[in-house]
Amino acid sequence: MSTSGQQDKLKSRRRGKELETAILQAVREELQEQGYANLTMDGVAERSGTSKAVLYRRWANRAELVLAALRERVPLPLEEVPDTGNLRDDVIGVLRAMNHNNTQAMMKALYGLVTELGAVPLASLIFPDGRQNRTMTIVLQRAADRGEVAPEAITPRMLTLPSDLARHELMLYNTPMTEEMIASIVDEVYLPLVLKR
Amino acid sequence: MSTSGQQDKLKSRRRGKELETAILQAVREELQEQGYANLTMDGVAERSGTSKAVLYRRWANRAELVLAALRERVPLPLEEVPDTGNLRDDVIGVLRAMNHNNTQAMMKALYGLVTELGAVPLASLIFPDGRQNRTMTIVLQRAADRGEVAPEAITPRMLTLPSDLARHELMLYNTPMTEEMIASIVDEVYLPLVLKR
Amino acid sequence: MSTSGQQDKLKSRRRGKELETAILQAVREELQEQGYANLTMDGVAERSGTSKAVLYRRWANRAELVLAALRERVPLPLEEVPDTGNLRDDVIGVLRAMNHNNTQAMMKALYGLVTELGAVPLASLIFPDGRQNRTMTIVLQRAADRGEVAPEAITPRMLTLPSDLARHELMLYNTPMTEEMIASIVDEVYLPLVLKR
Amino acid sequence: MSTSGQQDKLKSRRRGKELETAILQAVREELQEQGYANLTMDGVAERSGTSKAVLYRRWANRAELVLAALRERVPLPLEEVPDTGNLRDDVIGVLRAMNHNNTQAMMKALYGLVTELGAVPLASLIFPDGRQNRTMTIVLQRAADRGEVAPEAITPRMLTLPSDLARHELMLYNTPMTEEMIASIVDEVYLPLVLKR
DNA sequence: CCTTAATCGAGACGGTACGTCGTGTCTTTAT
DNA sequence: ATAAAGACACGACGTACCGTCTCGATTAAGG
Structure with a gap:
């Protein structure tokens, strides 16, 4: 069952911060494609190439997971401040x-x-x-x-x-x-x- | 289990507008007690003393049902317009x-x-x-x-x-x-x- | 997803005893193919074209389900009694x-x-x-x-x-x-x- | 969390045969308390104060582990042969x-x-x-x-x-x-x- | 005596199945 | 014909355990 291939068997198993980042990125992708109401834990797990147990070890439920994914992006890198002269x-x-x-x-x-x-x-x-x-x-x-x-x-x-x-x-x-x-x-x-x- | 007495066995079976009104009232009560996320179709059916089939005959899904319940109340009776003199x-x-x-x-x-x-x-x-x-x-x-x-x-x-x-x-x-x-x-x-x- | 076709869409939804019989038959088939240790509730549900909820409504767990499936077959129809003359x-x-x-x-x-x-x-x-x-x-x-x-x-x-x-x-x-x-x-x-x- | 004291921090780390014996003893204790169906690898690891990796280095799976634990005890020390005279x-x-x-x-x-x-x-x-x-x-x-x-x-x-x-x-x-x-x-x-x- | 390789203890990881719950459909019986 | 009751098919939930893996600490053994 050489599945969805998003996780090279050569690369070693991801852990800690690296894994977490990949998961939150997957959450944001699911949000864009499915919307919040249709986002599922199974979907996020599959897309990020991990398992639900890993998600639940870090976040208590769907909402906390999405919350974390959004927080990462909310403090946008201080965007260009317009300076037109008026x-x-x-x-x-x-x-x-x-x-x-x-x-x-x-x-x-x-x-x-x-x-x-x-x-x-x-x-x-x-x-x-x-x-x-x-x-x-x-x-x-x-x-x-x-x-x-x-x-x-x-x-x-x-x-x-x-x-x-x-x-x-x-x-x-x-x-x-x-x-x-x-x-x-x-x-x-x-x-x-x-x-x- | 003659539960919460929401439907006296003596009173005849409700239909049409009367039934609908009772359902939407039950929805609002559930909203207050459970919140939107925890409001269930089964819960509404039980509280209003009817069955899910009756709900789905009138509204396509949970959201439509809640929408209907809220719409009934949104155009609030034109509230008192303040008139203080300034x-x-x-x-x-x-x-x-x-x-x-x-x-x-x-x-x-x-x-x-x-x-x-x-x-x-x-x-x-x-x-x-x-x-x-x-x-x-x-x-x-x-x-x-x-x-x-x-x-x-x-x-x-x-x-x-x-x-x-x-x-x-x-x-x-x-x-x-x-x-x-x-x-x-x-x-x-x-x-x-x-x-x- | 016109799945495994074991449930003709033309035939109406099975219920009660008929459904139960089909489930127990599926259990026996799974037992033969997978063995007890590898028999899963999901597997039985899929093979019998029903859902886990239906299984759990009738039997408390995997063991009870298998037990019921075996009981149906244990009192084998009184087999031929040999009569060879000695x-x-x-x-x-x-x-x-x-x-x-x-x-x-x-x-x-x-x-x-x-x-x-x-x-x-x-x-x-x-x-x-x-x-x-x-x-x-x-x-x-x-x-x-x-x-x-x-x-x-x-x-x-x-x-x-x-x-x-x-x-x-x-x-x-x-x-x-x-x-x-x-x-x-x-x-x-x-x-x-x-x-x- | 100085847990159940099964491994005094003063005593040195166990290895080889000593460790193995302690593990198999833990297996038998779990069997008595939990029964086979509820015996878990994590449970055995915790009770014997070691880790799952140590178990899997020696036995391929749960069944092999239990098998080993039972084998140690099956050839019971040749019990007293009764000798009553008839x-x-x-x-x-x-x-x-x-x-x-x-x-x-x-x-x-x-x-x-x-x-x-x-x-x-x-x-x-x-x-x-x-x-x-x-x-x-x-x-x-x-x-x-x-x-x-x-x-x-x-x-x-x-x-x-x-x-x-x-x-x-x-x-x-x-x-x-x-x-x-x-x-x-x-x-x-x-x-x-x-x-x- | 000090380095070095092996093993240990701890626990995260990727999976699979569990048993539960909610949705939306459908069937049956009663009014 | 519609209401009430509830079974059915589906799919997601959150949990538990499996068997694998990574990591640092410890220790036996060798130079």
């Missing part, structure tokens, strides 16, 4: 990036987790290190340096407002934001609040 | 009401539905009749009449902004908003955008 | 028949049962109706009628002695008895004890 | 001894072995050195010397007959023989065949 285009750039980093599959996986792991609030998944927004901090600081905004306009609320509205949109519609939606957030809400006049 | 307190009243109308259990049920019924975006569950906000329309119109806001400030975005931010908060944290959070939304974001100056 | 050949005929009715597979299944179902003594499986031997009763009675044996020689012990020794042989060696072994039992032990002299 | 009491003594040397647990372990190690016939376990009966040889020879039996009555069959019938009884009922059963074997079968008349 606040409006910087913020638009930030919001556009959210379209890509919050895939449909990932969003639904998050919903599934909340449904199953009663206690886990979404926030702790989305903001594992507390509610901060390093990208926006940089963007706003640059705008302040250029004199576009007053320094005292940089409040916690103003750091998260655009992404909060964008996330709300993404969560409700489970589809990428339109350019109009992004423009509405920036032009009708954000800029009027922070720009000097 | 915009700030009216909006705060609206947001406070959201704390009560979006129970934890209901929120998680919505997440579960999105997870299982791949296609259903949350928005269609929350806004079955399109994105409108009749309460805020009334509140803002009154404020315009009083001269607190300029009529041209009443844009679609301004009708939904406070509740969007509040909903975002509720979705992320799965817990009632604090008074501080409500004040932040109103004072740091909303009023600065709409109040005449 | 006692020696009659008894030899009886012992030869045991070679066929106690297959290797069945013997090992019995051992397996005793191993797993701690309490069940083999005797209750082999003699579900108490230790009797109707065949030998007839054979001996005929011999007495012919005057070969004295009527008072027909004791319980003499009814079971040949088959006891034969069974001992079959249990120890798990292989059919040789003709020499049969002759030894009859000529060295049995006839000297019962024949008139 | 054949009847000597034979009864031999049969009574079988009640003690064939424990229930050991018998069931033998069944388990046959079930799993398809090829191993029970006989080779019970008679590792070929079908002989040294005890009965001595008993019968003494009887011949006393003139109770004719020398030509000492045939292979007569050496094993009583123990064969006794073993058959023990295997079927998994319980010690009654005195009546022993008397029946001796008085109704054995003595009539061998005693001079």
Whole structure:
């Protein structure tokens, strides 16, 4: 039974961290292909070339496993901070990036987790290190340096407002934001609040 | 085992609308007690004193059944529109009401539905009749009449902004908003955008 | 997945006794092919075209299932009683028949049962109706009628002695008895004890 | 977790024969406590304070391990040969001894072995050195010397007959023989065949 | 006496089967 | 005709044990 061949008989048996990484990668692939509701432990075990016992030794159940797989990816490698020279285009750039980093599959996986792991609030998944927004901090600081905004306009609320509205949109519609939606957030809400006049 | 007495042997067998209503009520009770993840068709059948065949004759699967149960309750009887005489307190009243109308259990049920019924975006569950906000329309119109806001400030975005931010908060944290959070939304974001100056 | 075809989609779903009979037949087939140690619940379920849940609804575990399958066959339809006209050949005929009715597979299944179902003594499986031997009763009675044996020689012990020794042989060696072994039992032990002299 | 103290940290690590003996002893203890069906390799490893690798370096599988443990004990130190001065009491003594040397647990372990190690016939376990009966040889020879039996009555069959019938009884009922059963074997079968008349 | 090779103890790993539970279908009986 | 009851086929769950493997610690034996 020379099965699915994802594990070269020449390579020695994987263990510890290496094995764990391979498993979590398999989870993410299953999430993309099957979606959270159809992801099974057997499926993950087979795809990662291991056995269910190995999964259950590390994670108590399906939800914990998916949770771990998502956590690995949530603190995205501090993405490029847009630097166009004006606040409006910087913020638009930030919001556009959210379209890509919050895939449909990932969003639904998050919903599934909340449904199953009663206690886990979404926030702790989305903001594992507390509610901060390093990208926006940089963007706003640059705008302040250029004199576009007053320094005292940089409040916690103003750091998260655009992404909060964008996330709300993404969560409700489970589809990428339109350019109009992004423009509405920036032009009708954000800029009027922070720009000097 | 003459169980929970949900069906008196004296009363004749229920049918049609009466039966359906009893089933959907049982679904909501199970949701409250068990949560969406642990709600089972057998459980609903037993609680409502009927059989699974009856459920499947009406709804295709678990998700559709829960969906139906929630829809019955989503268009809440148009709640009292606050009328305190000033915009700030009216909006705060609206947001406070959201704390009560979006129970934890209901929120998680919505997440579960999105997870299982791949296609259903949350928005269609929350806004079955399109994105409108009749309460805020009334509140803002009154404020315009009083001269607190300029009529041209009443844009679609301004009708939904406070509740969007509040909903975002509720979705992320799965817990009632604090008074501080409500004040932040109103004072740091909303009023600065709409109040005449 | 139009699987093994043992269940015509045209025929309606089997239930009750009919289903049960098919399952026990499948168990016996698995016993012959796989042996007791390698017989699995999944295997039986697949071969009989049903599911494990159905098996477990009727029998608590593997051993109980096999036990039921064997019981159905143990009270073999009262086999032909040899009637050759002399006692020696009659008894030899009886012992030869045991070679066929106690297959290797069945013997090992019995051992397996005793191993797993701690309490069940083999005797209750082999003699579900108490230790009797109707065949030998007839054979001996005929011999007495012919005057070969004295009527008072027909004791319980003499009814079971040949088959006891034969069974001992079959249990120890798990292989059919040789003709020499049969002759030894009859000529060295049995006839000297019962024949008139 | 200074566990069950089966291996004093002060005592040096066991190897070779000493280790092997301890393991087989642990096997027999597990057999007594758990029975064959519930004996596990992990259990034996833990009880003997070693690891599974050590077991599998010496025995190919569970059955081989148990087999080895039983073999150590089967050739019981040539038990006392009864010498009462008459054949009847000597034979009864031999049969009574079988009640003690064939424990229930050991018998069931033998069944388990046959079930799993398809090829191993029970006989080779019970008679590792070929079908002989040294005890009965001595008993019968003494009887011949006393003139109770004719020398030509000492045939292979007569050496094993009583123990064969006794073993058959023990295997079927998994319980010690009654005195009546022993008397029946001796008085109704054995003595009539061998005693001079 | 110190190195070196072998074995030990511990436990992770890849599998297979277990027995349970939930889904969605189907059959039967009663109203 | 529909309701209530419940069996049926399916598939995933989480557990247990098997037999293999890797790893570091220990120890007997040899230079």
